[in-house]
Amino acid sequence: MxxxxxxxxxxxxxxxxxxxxxxxxxxxxxxxxxxxxxxxxxxxxxxxxxxxxxxxxxxxxxxxxxxxxxxxxxxxxxxxxxxxxxxxxxxxxxxxxxxxxxxxxxxxxxxxxTEHPLEVKGHPAAELVAHAMGCEIGNLRSVPVLASLGGDFVYAQLDNRETLSKLCPDIEAMREGAALYPGNHDFAVYPYVLEGNTVHARMFAPLDGIPEDPATGSAAAPLAALLCKTLGRRVEITVHQGDDMGRPSRIALTADQDRVTVTxxxxxxxxxxxxx
Structure with missing residues (x-):
């Protein structure tokens, strides 16, 4: 084959x-x-x-x-x-x-x-999300959100690129999150830093057999939809992911009220x- x-x-x-x-x-x-x-x-x-x-x-x-x-x-x-x-x-x-x-x-x-409607499924506790990612609660710049356009991810905006690069997930906290917030991913976490139209991101899903993913289009798309909803306007962003793994990835996204395009x-x- x-x-x-x-x-x-x-x-x-x-x-x-x-x-x-x-x-x-x-x-x-x-x-x-x-x-x-x-x-x-x-x-x-x-x-x-x-x-x-x-x-x-x-x-x-x-x-x-x-x-x-x-x-x-x-x-x-x-x-x-x-x-x-x-x-x-x-x-x-x-x-x-x-x-x-x-x-x-x-x-x-x-x-x-995708024209699948954005689903906001919950707001996991900031302390739990910070622990799961391996940072301090003070590093968070927004309330964590569990959202989906088909795949469930926990989104957490961080204060800067240095914090993002130093993250070291805690598997026990991930298990606690998966028990509290069951979904089609086991508490997959998508921390990011927003710099204008550029997003720096990482994705951790160790309970799904993915310690870290160098590029996650199914997580980047809901983030674009969330930013569109939060800002109340069309969003065009480029996600930089995988840099901290030595596998640089670039995901181009456009989001408006009705759809998200991933390129x-x-x-x-x-x-x-x-x-x-």
């Missing part, structure tokens, strides 16, 4: 977020998909299957090393670029766990937009054969 590895949200090999893609996964069982995702041990592995609706391009399933996700950003960008690279498809509709998603890809760059590049760095 063929596989590809793409680095996503970068145009430079060995940067961005790694993504394994199985382009012909129609014969795999759920258990096999989960086992393959554990074998690659990337934050996500993408499995491409025939669509249920003949008018759509493909059905795609995303697995972390620990579980299946209904939606994820960097696998969507990477899978769309792969399909453009391999099949010459530029405009496509992918069937995901959150429903059909329209994408466009060409020349190593892809975009998708990024991806580059193929590996391909081969998987033996089952």
């Amino acid at each position: 063929r596989y590809f590895v793409y680095d996503v949200f970068t145009d430079t090999p060995f940067g961005g977020n790694q993504l394994a893609i199985i382009p012909d996964a129609g014969d795999l069982t759920d258990a096999q998909m989960q086992t393959i995702a554990r074998e690659f041990n990337f934050s996500e592995t993408s499995f491409v299957l025939p669509p249920k609706d003949p008018g759509h391009t493909a059905r795609v399933r995303y697995f972390t090393p620990a579980r299946e996700l209904p939606f994820a950003g960097h696998p969507t960008i990477g899978t769309a670029v792969m399909m453009a690279d391999e099949n010459g498809i530029e405009d496509m509709v992918l069937e995901l766990g959150v429903g059909p998603l329209s994408c466009r890809a060409a020349e190593g760059c892809a975009s998708f937009f 990024g590049k991806a580059v193929k760095v590996m391909e081969g054969t998987l033996f089952l």
Whole structure:
């Protein structure tokens, strides 16, 4: 069985977020998909299957090393670029766990937009969130928010880039947060620093098998929607993520009242054969 590895949200090999893609996964069982995702041990592995609706391009399933996700950003960008690279498809509709998603890809760059309404699901205690991230409560610049556009993330604005770079998550506090705020991610935390139209961010989801993620489109999109709601205007931002991991990633986002558009590049760095 063929596989590809793409680095996503970068145009430079060995940067961005790694993504394994199985382009012909129609014969795999759920258990096999989960086992393959554990074998690659990337934050996500993408499995491409025939669509249920003949008018759509493909059905795609995303697995972390620990579980299946209904939606994820960097696998969507990477899978769309792969399909453009391999099949010459530029405009496509992918069937995901959150429903059909329209994408466009060409020349190593892809975009998708979501009109899923922003859900604010709670406000975890600032002390708990600070403890989970490994900083002081005084480093927070806003009330933490649990929000979602399909994937649940805890957002915490920090005081400066130095604080962000020094974060060291506490797994027990993460477990406490997951018990208090159950969701489709286990208390995945997205701390960020806002500097004009630039956002510096990190993402920690150790309970989902992702100690730190170098690029998280499914977390960046709700942040753009939150900023749009808070500021009361259209927002155009670029998220810098992965810098503290040595895998710089760039995610371009535009958010208005009705939709969020996510854009990024991806580059193929590996391909081969998987033996089952």
